[in-house]
């Protein structure tokens with residue numbers, strides 16, 4: 117059996133005709149930048165995230181950077197970022213002139229906690245970026261009270277968590293209310309990189325927010341600093357070009373219609389994995405209680421990971437590591453080698469992303485779990 121790490125081709129087969137028909141219409145009206153296709157997707161995506169505004173941008177990194185810029189965050193400011201995220205969370209902060217300050221995570225959930233955020237806070241901290249890693253959402257109760265106490269902006273990096281939900285308040289069983297990823301901070305940022313749960317046929321990103329002024333400023337910054345409703349060559353801000361194009365918006369809108377069903381399949385495959393890995397005593401990085409994860413990645417913890425990975429490769433099983441080097445140990449950011457963030461460092465040595473996609477079959481999950489157990493035993 118050969119089991120790829122991911123399979124993007126199969127789910128596209130059923131939508132390609134729909135997309136082609138829309139692209140024909142697009143070619144006819146030639147509204148390639150902005151226009152009805154982008155507006156329709158933005159409306160649908162805002163509604164999906166349960167926010168009032170969505171602004172399409174060129175990618176998920178720009179979504180973070182432009183949000184920070186629109187909030188006036190830059191040189192002299194610090195922004196709290198988990199050490200175990202994709203480097204883009206940090207590079208977006210650095211691009212504004214602000215300094216990313218890396219914080220450790222909970223050793224089991226691998227998500228930021230109130231204590232880890234508190235440890236990174238200084239007088240210069242202006243914002244915090246919780247990352248909903250692997251689709252496992254950081255609940256608002258772990259971020260908002262801390263941020264409110266210190267007057268910090270919260271930007272949720274939701275690049276891996278389209279459609280995840282978390283309890284609205286800690287220990288609020290009676291209300292049983294949930295909030296959606298991207299909707300509890302001042303803004304939520306998304307990536308539509310092809311491998312993401314909602315992936316474009318190229319690059320794309322979005323910011324969602326309930327703040328109309330913030331949305332308008334981000335839209336302007338992403339469009340050469342133009343003001344909405346004014347002359348095409350009037351530039352209110354120093355902006356740049358970071359727009360979501362109509363072709364990508366067309367693909368994304370069609371795929372958004374299927375997203376909940378794909379997420380449901382992901383949750384089902386994750387529960388099959390959870391059972392199979394538990395039977396072999398292999399720990400899985402799981403969402404916190406009450407969180408409906410978007411299950412972007414399926415990550416096990418495996419000491420001796422590199423050797424295990426090689427054995428899985430020999431058995432035809434594709435794997436990944438998200439991420440092998442924590443940000444504070446990356447050459448570009450490792451200004452202070454004495455910084456120690458033990459939970460993130462330990463995780464980086466052990467995490468192993470297993471084959472995972474909505475249509476993965478139960479027998480394929482069993483094959484992976486069995487080979488993983490055998491590889492661990494062979495060490």
Ligand SMILES: Cc1ncc(COP(=O)(O)O)c(C=O)c1O
Pocket residue numbers: 175176177178201202204205247273275276306307308309319320321
């Ligand atoms: C957590 C996280 N943040 C930010 C990004 C950046 O998104 P993009 O690649 O669209 O710039 C990604 C994905 O690549 C990501 O996984």
